[in-house]
Amino acid sequence: MKELGEKMLEHCTGLPLAITVLGELLSKRRTPNEWKEMLHNNMRTFIHEERRKDQEDLKYSDILWVLGLGYHDLPHNLRQDLLHLAHFPKDSEIKVKELCRIWKAEGFMDIDEGHEATNRRFNMLKDEGLIQVEKLDSYGMIKTIRICNLTRDLCITSDKDGNNFWEIMDSRKEMDQYSSSPDTFEDVKPTYKTHSVAIYVNRDVAEEFFPLINNDRKAGLRTLICFNRLPYPSYEQVIQPLLRRFQKLRVLKFENISYGYVGKLPEEIGELVHLRFLSLKGSHVEQVPSSIGNLIFLQTLDLRTNWKSEFPNVLRRLKQLRHLYLPLRCHISGNKLMFSHLKKIETLVNIPLRYCDLNDRETTNLIYKVRKFKVYFHASLWKDFNLKSSGTSQRRYLDSLALDNLSRSRVDVVQFLSGHRTRKLHLEGKITQLPEEQFVPLLTKLTLERTYLHNDPMETLAKLPELKILLLKHNAFEGNKMVCSHNGFPRLEYLSLIALEQLEEWNVEEGALSSLSNLLIEDCYKLLTIPSGLRNVTKLKKLVIKRMPREFTTKVEERGNDFYKVQHVPSVELLKVLSGFQLNDPSVRCCSRIGIPLARHSFPGDDEARSPAIDVGRVAQRKKKATKLLLFVDVSCDFILFAAIRHHN
Template identity: 45%
Template sequence: MSASLTPIYGEAAPKSRTRDLPLMGEGTCHRTKCDLPKKLAVFLPSQVDNLIPSKYKEDSHLSLRSLVYFHASKCRLVNWQLTRTIFEFKMLKVLDLEGVKGPYEKLPKDIGDLVQLQFLSLKKTHIQALPSSIGNLIHLKTLNLQTISKLSWDPTVQIPNVIWKMERLRHLYLPKWCGNAVDKLQLGNLINLQTLVNFPANKCDVEDLRKLTNLRKLVLNDPKHFKSLVKIFSPQSRTLSCLESLSLTSETLSFPDEVVDVRQLILSCRRLQKLHVEGRIEKLPEYHQFPPNLAKLTLWGSNLEEDPMPTLERLPNLRILSGWQMFAGKKMVCSNQGFPKLKSLLLRGFSNLEDWTMEEGAMPSLCRLEISSCIKLKMIPDSLRFVKTLQELEIYGCLFKVNMGSEGEDFYKVQHVPSVVIRN
């Protein structure tokens, strides 16, 4: 978002979305007809009865290029007809409606009139049906259709099969669950895509992914199709060889039992920097088979029978490791000089883990450690006292007692740590 987005209506907008944008109050923006705004940021109240400040309505439809909305945590339109005023700005290139909810569930077909749009976000708008006219937006480079943020009784979004027309798309964020449209979504000709989030394997041809050779980020969220998706990864082809971030996630409350062939994934994606896999893994690949620049690894529900640490600690550039039900065994060992660049470690739900041994010199760069729901773990490793870089230690839902007072038996292990939080 450009730093020249200056006009603002109402109160100051939340910093999290404005970043370094210079903002002004409602009464401080002066202009003439020769100085019409090209970029407008509007801060909305919780109940919205006006989407465009009146002083910007006249003539601005001839010049406005960017329209971004900020709002309180709850924001609701009195009537979706209010969006009609937006559709008058035919030269708009950026339209960000994130979090602006309306009383109806279908986006007006007038959205197709904004043919110059390059950026459109409908994130968290609760829209459940899109008109086919959205296919007119052939200049779009970024399209966010994550209209529903959480599971609900009716979490699907009806998407017409028109996205294939947007050949300039680089970043596509689909809803977690696409509706039961008769036609499948065709995505194979979006050869410029760099980001594809929530690929709907049940609504698309998995083979379409083979054609998206420029993808940098891919998120798959349906465990029922993990096996068919993994099959398209082949070390002998260039399919998805440019991927830098890959996620196989589940939106259910439990991890899938489907076995994931991680070895085939990583041998096909040598540029991976981030890998997130949910589901059972029978055995980890050898350490040298992992991508050399892998920096973030998330393994949830793996239930590995062998200790994963001797393999993972040899990944030279690993900085973040998150394990939830990753290991089903009783004993875990981290060796001297293991995890040389690891900054953050999360161990959660290791329900059988009893002994965790860390040799002196292990994790020399660790800054944050969280141990959660490891109910059989007897104590924290003695060698934590040698990890002088550790800044945060959090222990939740563990049955072992940690005596942290100045006279406590465990105090010497963590007395150098600035922040220690224990909740049992």
């Protein structure tokens, strides 16, 4: 068996992923005959013959052979899962929750499948080494994943060989070395089996879409997902003919189209009567037509955007709706929105209190049964909503609650939050104070943003027994001293302090933050030094210090005065302004997040670090508004490669 194992190991060519997959397979087979059967099983039919011409291609084929063994050893449903993952662009971080909603809309997943069952599916793929788990949520459930590029290539090849679930339109001239995606859509062999298309928009939107729209064989498409790579795309020209052509769509999603212009969504959207999933997240939609009320099977409607948008009062007709995301600046035409007809609703996000009737008992009870609820309001409207809500006898089981006060006046949230059983809480905007003691005893994640609290919030928050994630952002606290008291925050794992502009002193007493593993300190310009008590936080694995004054960062560096406080931390990242650097060298190219080369920019250095700066990932979108560009890099970097800069939402 040792000899057989060594022969199979040769096909892995040293790749850890392939070795992991092979190990998983061999662990399920106990006899030499089973090992021989697997070794001689010819899985190389998944590799095109032209990929075996030289030594490098042979190496690639060997790796895919091993991955193919793992793929075909999976249960049928998990193989289908992988095929559906392969349409995402390479290196994409995939949101599991949204992916499952798409699958449910397609009928690929049972509409009532819960989070636990979904988590088991992806854990099985992770255990086989075919996907990577990127993030877990506060419950320990899988939140985001990546599919390995090699696994993706294998799935695309397998899909072409028989299933034809997806066709990928990618017009890029320079494809990745082993990508099996065609250079153009016309290169794809027409097939009647394909019901899903993923289109990667790299150039003019019309040039990308009209070959698809004019293809009669594709009129029966059920799923169309667009992955945008342009900084200022305009879909106004193509959206109407697209809706007219593909009236059998169940899923229509435009991914990553921030600043994308749609204009007025055409009335034809109402003719897509089979539609279950519609997402225009991030796009500029000026008006949504009343015909959207015809989409009686719609399960997910995602219109999240910061642009002002007009939305019709037709929710009462969308009785199958489970997830509703409205624009942040939403104007409702007609009477106030009513939610009492949405008996299956699970998510209500960006609900404008001004345009909604939330005070009747039926609606109030409905709200406390949803999993996620976010409402924004002005202080003048808060009191009535607060009294009505707090007076209900309905027990509160919200999984995620977000309150956003848009006005300059403070609001009192103490009574409203009393007795809540929510796990995640986001408070944004000015509030009077936090409730005392354990105001939300089951809370695992808390975000305070622009709350401008006068009193140190740590005294209250340290008592929350289940709190694992705490984010204090943009003047959540406007005092100058903060203390994490003795034995406080027993279960806190992640702490983020961002833009606390008045904070000068932070103390961590012995026994505090005993479970902390990740800490971020960013833009706290008046903070003088890192707490001495951090040296007692033995579980701290990663410390990120970003955009802090030079006096602060130099203390934490090796040989600095504060280095002894953090020398036990395995990963310390110091991100600061690159001083006096200019992009003059033609061999160095600075690119936006979508790969567009940027014009020459200078980097003023630390002295101007407090001036308004622009994240490199947003330069292509700001264009002429950019007057200054500051680049933040690891201070230990000797060489900087400007290849791709991730856009941070």
